[in-house]
Amino acid sequence: MDTEAVRSFVRAAELGQLRHAADELGVTPQAVSKRVAALERDLRVRLFTRTARGVELTLDGRAFLPYARGVVVSADRAVAAVRPGSRAPRVDVLGLRSAQAVVLHDYWRSHPGADVDVVTLRVDDPRRVAAAVQAGDIDAAFRTVTDPAALPPDVRMVHAFDSPLQLLVGPRHPLASARSVTPSRLRGHLIRVPGIVPRSEWSEFYDQLVTAFDLRVDATGPNFGDEVLLDAIAGSADVATLVGARDRYVWPAGHDLRRIPLVDPTPAYPISLLLPRTNPHPGLRAILDHVAALPPVPEPAWRPAWPRLSPAAGRR
The missing domain is CATH 1.10.10.10 (Winged helix-like DNA-binding domain superfamily/Winged helix DNA-binding domain)
Incomplete structure (x- = not known):
């Protein structure tokens, strides 16, 4: 018809x-x-x-x-x-509890009348996410292709913000009473990080982090989800994990878990934004301005040896 x-x-x-x-x-x-x-x-x-x-x-x-x-x-x-001009921008995040999702939620709350379509692609390889941006399936993605040469020619990548890491421990852990911890104090402690997928950006990040600070990161075995990991940390005297400072986690009050900042230096996970090189969704401009205004990670900071990108501000 x-x-x-x-x-x-x-x-x-x-x-x-x-x-x-x-x-x-x-x-x-x-x-x-x-x-x-x-x-x-x-x-x-x-x-x-x-x-x-x-x-x-x-x-x-x-x-x-x-x-x-x-x-x-x-x-x-x-x-x-x-139609990009009349619908909400469709933005991919790693997970709805991730720092990216939290930042987007803060943007939405601070911009009355604005809208954003938050999606989570079940894809670990950031190059496949870049291909989704190229195809127009999504308008932007908080992902990092650590080798910019692997980006599609009509997709660009800008630095969005850095996510400082924190140590998450239970009440019986030897570092549970510390107000802050240096990365060097983590040597010898078991850091459990399930779900590190080969070819993912976080796999490369943890490889470099382990090498830089001589850490013991255990990523073996199946990933049964955050709740199972938090239960294990709450009942253990030696297991800990690393989380982003803005990542959202919820656990029962009886777990008494503690988030401890890492300092001198602060390990920082660089979060990038993948965008089309031409005709990006007009709604992305305000999002770029929002992430560019986020406070920087306290210095001194450690970052992986990824190519330094231009900040989101001024790159539209």
Whole structure:
């Protein structure tokens, strides 16, 4: 069914004249007449009776009108759902508890009237996420392709913000009472980080972190989720993990877990944003300004040896 023919029928029915419908739709009265005639042929019914004053709905036309209005509304909504200028920007984050999601939530709360479509691609390889940006499946992604040469030519990457790491321990851990901890004090302690996937950006980050500070990071075994890991830390005197300072975690009050800042230097996870090089979604501009205004990581800080990127501010 031709949606423009349905739209012409609806406006002619509401205005009572083909000429008025044509003026509103920006076409000729003959074009409206042909559209309606084609629709009547498809439906095999008469929708209008032509009169000297214009058009009047037949019984079939009256029965069809409410459904025709629904077709027009659905078509308009379908177009708006995929048109960058009229829909919310679709942004990928690693997880809904991640620092990226928390930052986007803060943006949404501080910008009344703004909207954002937060999605989580079940993809660990950031190059596949970059391909999704290139294809237009998403408008942007908080991911890092550590080798910029592997980026598609029409996708660019900017630095969004750094996420400082914290140590997460239970009440029986030897470092549980510390107000801050240096990375060197973590040597010899078991740091459990399940879910480190080969070829992922966080796999490369932890490889460099372990080498830089001679840490013992255990990523073996299946990943049963954050809740299982938090339960294990709460009941252990030697197991700990690393979390981002903005990452959102929730655990039972009885766990008595402690988040301890890492300092001198502060390990910082650089978070990048993948964007189209041309015609990015206009709603991304305010998001870029928001992340560019985030406070920096306390210095001195340690960062992996990834290529230094231009900040989000001023790169649109």
